Amino acid sequence: MNEVITLRQYLQGQQRAGKAIETGLIDLICEVGVACKQIAAKIDRAALEGALGAAGSENVQGEEQKKLDVISNEVMFDHLKTTGLLSGMGSEEEDEPMAIPADQPRGPYLIMFDPLDGSSNIDVNISVGTIFSVVKNPRGSEPATEQDFLQPGNQQLAAGVVVYGPSTTFVLTTGHGVAVFVLDRSMGEFLLVRDGVKIPEDTAEFAINMSNRRFWEEPVRRYIDDCLAGEEGPLGKRYNMRWVASMVAEVYRILTRGGIFMYPIDERTRAKGGRLRLMYEGNPVAFIVEQAGGLASTGYERIMDIQPTALHQRVPVILGSKNEVEKVVSYHQG
Ligand code: AFP
Numbered sequence: 001m002n003e004v005i006t007l008r009q010y011l012q013g014q015q016r017a018g019k020a021i022e023t024g025l026i027d028l029i030c031e032v033g034v035a036c037k038q039i040a041a042k043i044d045r046a047a048l049e050g051a052l053g054a055a056g057s058e059n060v061q062g063e064e065q066k067k068l069d070v071i072s073n074e075v076m077f078d079h080l081k082t083t084g085l086l087s088g089m090g091s092e093e094e095d096e097p098m099a100i101p102a103d104q105p106r107g108p109y110l111i112m113f114d115p116l117d118g119s120s121n122i123d124v125n126i127s128v129g130t131i132f133s134v135v136k137n138p139r140g141s142e143p144a145t146e147q148d149f150l151q152p153g154n155q156q157l158a159a160g161v162v163v164y165g166p167s168t169t170f171v172l173t174t175g176h177g178v179a180v181f182v183l184d185r186s187m188g189e190f191l192l193v194r195d196g197v198k199i200p201e202d203t204a205e206f207a208i209n210m211s212n213r214r215f216w217e218e219p220v221r222r223y224i225d226d227c228l229a230g231e232e233g234p235l236g237k238r239y240n241m242r243w244v245a246s247m248v249a250e251v252y253r254i255l256t257r258g259g260i261f262m263y264p265i266d267e268r269t270r271a272k273g274g275r276l277r278l279m280y281e282g283n284p285v286a287f288i289v290e291q292a293g294g295l296a297s298t299g300y301e302r303i304m305d306i307q308p309t310a311l312h313q314r315v316p317v318i319l320g321s322k323n324e325v326e327k328v329v330s331y332h333q334g
Contacts, residue, residue, distance in 0.1 A: 024109065025109065040168045092115065107141055128164050159285070169181070173292075178197040198293045205242060206227055206259075208261070210224075215268050235327075240303050259321060261319050298316045
């Protein structure tokens with residue numbers, strides 16, 4: 001019988017081992033797990049309950065919201081607002097930070113999340129996920145302003161990705177390595193399946209949306225062309241390609257067998273600063289990838305060093321196997 005370790009038991013064990021993890025943070029992470037179990041159940045039944053398709057609304061990014069985007073956002077807010085651990089929440093689906101209702105207790109943490117990343121895939125039954133990032137409120141438990149959220153990724157206390165795929169999988173870091181938990185539906189618990197995850201430093205597998213090639217900056221175009229040149233090209237090896245159009249799925253693959261994921265800035269997204277969002281996509285995934293021995297760069301700088309200026313600001317993302325990201329950065333250095 002394999003040892004059964006729940007998410008809470010794992011975090012308590014880390015705390016007992018002297019890892020700097022506050023009890024409040026353990027409680028918050030476990031409550032995020034409860035919210036994500038609810039989201040997993042909503043996704044499982046969406047087709048049966050008419051919850052697929054468009055919600056008929058747009059988010060702050062001007063993107064069409066799916067019904068499950070709205071549902072997942074409501075689940076996260078409604079469950080986490082009662083924890084007494086938060087003094088504000090930021091969501092991809094909300095223009096402004098969400099205040100903790102006056103009749104609910106507040107706490108010292110701030111959470112930012114994309115409640116359902118990859119939702120353009122939800123109607124075609126491809127893996128999607130929840131991404132979250134936790135920081136301390138610099139003003140104690142005071143109701144948070146947008147400014148309180150605007151901390152560089154290197155200030156994160158915890159980050160997680162929950163992949164709703166063939167299995168519902170919770171990837172977590174609190175700054176002491178990366179652990180992976182899988183939802184055992186018979187117990188209703190996330191159980192530890194991997195600890196101390198390490199991304200292979202080398203790879204021959206890239207993930208990028210090739211249809212955007214004509215929009216890329218020259219360093220990205222040159223790198224991908226060199227990958228496509230294979231064994232005879234300057235990189236001297238044959239590359240494989242993947243593109244799921246769901247970053248959470250790409251990241252989990254990279255955590256498992258290595259790889260490089262790229263959503264670089266391009267002519268279409270330059271004015272907005274890129275496609276992906278820094279605070280609740282780039283930063284949390286960068287924290288996880290770096291804790292697993294990988295790198296996460298814009299091509300020009302480390303993602304987690306960026307000083308944010310807005311909750312919904314965007315960022316170019318190049319992340320994964322350490323040596324391959326360094327290679328792409330070298331292309332950007334000319
Ligand atoms: P959606 O949540 O709108 O589906 O966007 C998903 C995402 O932010 C990221 O998860 C994917 O890697 C990327 O966008 C896919 O972008 P393209 O649709 O342009 O390939």
